[in-house]
Amino acid sequence: MGTVLNIFYPLLTTRNADEPNIFKPNSDTSRDDWVIPVFRNLADLDVAKGYGTQVYVINESLINERYKDNSLLNYGVIYVVDSNGIVISHPDVSQIGHYAQIHKSGTIVDDKFYVTKPCNNAQWLTVAEISQENIFTLLNEVVIRHSLIVLVVILLACSFVILLSNKITKPLNELMVSINKASQKDFSQLIQPQGPKDVVLLIHDYNTLLGNIDYLVNKELEQRTQRQKAELDALVAQINPHFLYNTLESIVWQARTVGADKISNMAYCLGKLFNIAVSNGRTLIEIEKELEHVRKYVELQNIRYNNKIELKVSLDDESLLQELTLKLILQPFVENAILHAGKKENLIIFIHVEMIQNSIYYFIEDNGSGIEDNVLNRINQQISNSKIFYDDKTSSDNQQKGKGIGIVNVSQRIKLYYGEKYGIRIDRNTDNNGTCVTICIKAQPNDDNIQE
Numbered sequence: 001m002g003t004v005l006n007i008f009y010p011l012l013t014t015r016n017a018d019e020p021n022i023f024k025p026n027s028d029t030s031r032d033d034w035v036i037p038v039f040r041n042l043a044d045l046d047v048a049k050g051y052g053t054q055v056y057v058i059n060e061s062l063i064n065e066r067y068k069d070n071s072l073l074n075y076g077v078i079y080v081v082d083s084n085g086i087v088i089s090h091p092d093v094s095q096i097g098h099y100a101q102i103h104k105s106g107t108i109v110d111d112k113f114y115v116t117k118p119c120n121n122a123q124w125l126t127v128a129e130i131s132q133e134n135i136f137t138l139l140n141e142v143v144i145r146h147s148l149i150v151l152v153v154i155l156l157a158c159s160f161v162i163l164l165s166n167k168i169t170k171p172l173n174e175l176m177v178s179i180n181k182a183s184q185k186d187f188s189q190l191i192q193p194q195g196p197k198d199v200v201l202l203i204h205d206y207n208t209l210l211g212n213i214d215y216l217v218n219k220e221l222e223q224r225t226q227r228q229k230a231e232l233d234a235l236v237a238q239i240n241p242h243f244l245y246n247t248l249e250s251i252v253w254q255a256r257t258v259g260a261d262k263i264s265n266m267a268y269c270l271g272k273l274f275n276i277a278v279s280n281g282r283t284l285i286e287i288e289k290e291l292e293h294v295r296k297y298v299e300l301q302n303i304r305y306n307n308k309i310e311l312k313v314s315l316d317d318e319s320l321l322q323e324l325t326l327k328l329i330l331q332p333f334v335e336n337a338i339l340h341a342g343k344k345e346n347l348i349i350f351i352h353v354e355m356i357q358n359s360i361y362y363f364i365e366d367n368g369s370g371i372e373d374n375v376l377n378r379i380n381q382q383i384s385n386s387k388i389f390y391d392d393k394t395s396s397d398n399q400q401k402g403k404g405i406g407i408v409n410v411s412q413r414i415k416l417y418y419g420e421k422y423g424i425r426i427d428r429n430t431d432n433n434g435t436c437v438t439i440c441i442k443a444q445p446n447d448d449n450i451q452e
Contacts, residue, residue, distance in 0.1 A: 031060060031061045031064060031093050032059065032061050034059070034060035034061070034093070034096055035057045035058065035059055035060065036057070036058045036059075036060055036063070036088050036089075037055050037056065037057050037058075038055070038056040038057075038058060039053050039054070039055055039056075040053065040054035040055070040056065041053050041054075042054065060088070060089050060096065063080060063088070063089040064089055064091070067126070068091065072128055072130065073091065075130050075131075075134035075135070075137065075138050076112075076128060076129050076130030076131060076134055077090075077091055077092075077128075077129050078091070078126065078127070078128050078129075079091065079095065079100070079126075079127055079129075080119070080124055080125070080126050080127070081100050081102060081124070081125050081127060082123065082124055082125075083123055083124075083125070084099075085099050085100050085101060085102050086098070086099055086100075087099075087100050088124065100127070102116070102125065102127070103116070104116070105117070108132065111131060111132050111133075112129055112130065112131050112132070113129075113130050113131070113132060113135055114127065114128070114129055115127070115128040115130075116128075167194075167196070168196060168199060170194070171191065171192075171193075171194050171199050171200075171203055172199065174191045174192075175191055175202070175203060175206060177189065178190070178191055178206070178210070182210060182213070185217075189210075190207045190210060190211070191203045191206065191207060193207070225416065250266065250300075250303050250304050251263055251266050265299075266300060266303055269296040269297075269299045269300050270296075270300065273293060273296050273297060273300070276289050276290075276292065276293040276296075276327070282327070283326065283327065283417070284324040284325065284326060284327065285324070285325065285327045286321065286322055286323070286324060286325070287320055287321050287322070287323050287324075287325050287353060287360075288321035288322065289327075290325050290327060290328075290329070290330055291313055291321075291330070291351070291353075293327075293328070293330070293331060294311070294313075294330045294331055294334055294351065295311060295313075297331050297334060297335070298311045298334065298349070301338055305338070308344075308345055308346060308347055309338060309347045309349065310346065310347065310348045310349070311334075311349050311351070312348065312349070312350045312351070313351045313352075313353075314350075314351070314352045314353070315352070315353045315354070316352070316353065316354030316355060317354070317355065320353050320354070320355060320360070323355075323360060323443060323444060324444060325360065325441060326413060326414060326417055326418075326441060328410075329362075329410050329413070329414065329439060329441075330351065330362060330364065330439075332406060332407055332409075332410050333364045333407070333410075333437045333439075334349055334351075334364070336407065336435075337349050337364075337366040337368055337434075337435065340368055340369060340371070340435075341366070341368040341369065344367070344368060344369065346367075347366065347367065347368060348366065348367050349364065349365070349366045350363070350364070350365040350366070351363070351364050355443060358442070358443050359422070359440050359441065359442060359443055360440070360441050360442070360443045361438060361439065361440055362437075362438070362439040362441075363436070363437070363438055364436070364437040364438075364439070365429055365434060365435070365436045365437075366429070366434040366435055367429075367432040367433075367434045368434045368435060369433070369434075370428055370429070370433045370434055370435055371426070371428065371435055373428075376426060376427075376428065379407060379408075379426055380425065380426055382408050382411075383407060383408055383411035383423060383424050383425075383426075384411075384423065407424070407426075410424065410439075411423050411424045414439070414441060418441050418442045419442070422440050422441050422442060423439075423440060424437065424438065424439050424440075425437070425438045425440075426438075
């Protein structure tokens with residue numbers, strides 16, 4: 001026997017439309033009653049002789065199972081037709097066996113969009129029929145759904161980028177803040193190491209560098225402060241050799257020309273000066289003693305200058321006499337007023353003390369010849385510059401020229417003991433062309449703020 005050729009085709013494709021369908025059920029309501037016959041011809045190809053036909057019956061519900069759950073059915077209809085356009089499977093059972101016009105895939109007819117796909121060896125055709133309105137609705141849903149997905153992805157990506165960037169930029173921002181403070185001489189702003197490994201290593205090295213700088217700066221400041229304090233205290237303990245020489249010369253002159261009373265008075269004043277200057281090693285003394293030191297100094301100078309100096313002292317409150325003050329801060333300005341008075345016959349020096357907002361102010365005025373503007377500006381610049389430290393050569397020059405411990409020295413001592421916000425200001429006295437000096441110190445300083 002030769003080779004048998006099997007040919008399958010449905011029964012509906014072999015009958016005419018007007019022929020009765022012997023497989024059509026009596027009722028249109030039951031899908032399980034519909035069957036689709038498929039013929040199989042048996043033939044011997046070697047001798048071109050047929051042997052017969054086999055008939056297979058397929059239940060329509062089996063075909064419907066393949067597409068009934070398709071999501072396109074929510075927007076249109078899917079059905080299967082044979083090559084003659086007869087519906088062999090349809091979601092609506094009543095449509096099975098009826099003729100359906102076949103349209104080319106992708107065409108739009110009567111506001112309906114058709115999509116077709118061959119099946120069963122191209123003898124059947126699967127047709128999807130969707131209205132344009134439903135297509136637009138479906139497209140809108142797809143666009144909205146995909147847009148939401150894209151939006152969520154973008155938001156998640158942005159959130160991830162922001163979190164990642166914050167993880168990197170936060171420690172870097174803290175680093176910039178710390179660097180800015182370090183540029184202002186604040187080396188205490190250490191940073192918590194965090195972020196990527198490279199940033200953590202950078203912050204760790206920066207903290208180490210900051211700690212080393214802070215240690216070196218504090219060590220240098222401490223050494224410089226101790227050195228300056230020692231030098232300043234040594235200066236305070238010294239007596240101007242020119243002043244001592246002039247005083248002794250006056251004592252000798254009085255001994256020859258006047259008598260023992262004045263000599264005794266001069267010796268007494270000189271002794272008080274020594275006593276207050278030494279003050280048993282104390283840095284702070286009562287304002288009463290500071291004013292007494294100035295009075296005794298003027299008394300001695302009046303002996304030298306034939307009583308041409310008049311000292312006037314006033315206080316805003318008598319209780320200020322018991323307030324503590326840094327010692328020997330008034331005498332240099334009184335000394336300058338006398339040295340620069342020129343040939344003025346009647347030199348008047350005013351000293352006024354008052355308390356203003358927990359600070360003690362000394363106001364020293366004179367009616368002397370005043371200070372030239374360029375010299376005044378230079379002096380104010382020197383005493384306001386906190387970076388000017390004690391200078392051995394300058395101090396030695398001042399000592400040799402009879403300038404005592406000097407104005408700049410007093411300014412340095414005040415800033416050293418009370419802080420940068422306190423100090424001295426020198427102005428021209430507009431009333432009498434003399435000089436006006438303002439000294440500001442802290443009232444009743446605590447022991448913790450005083451470097452003995």
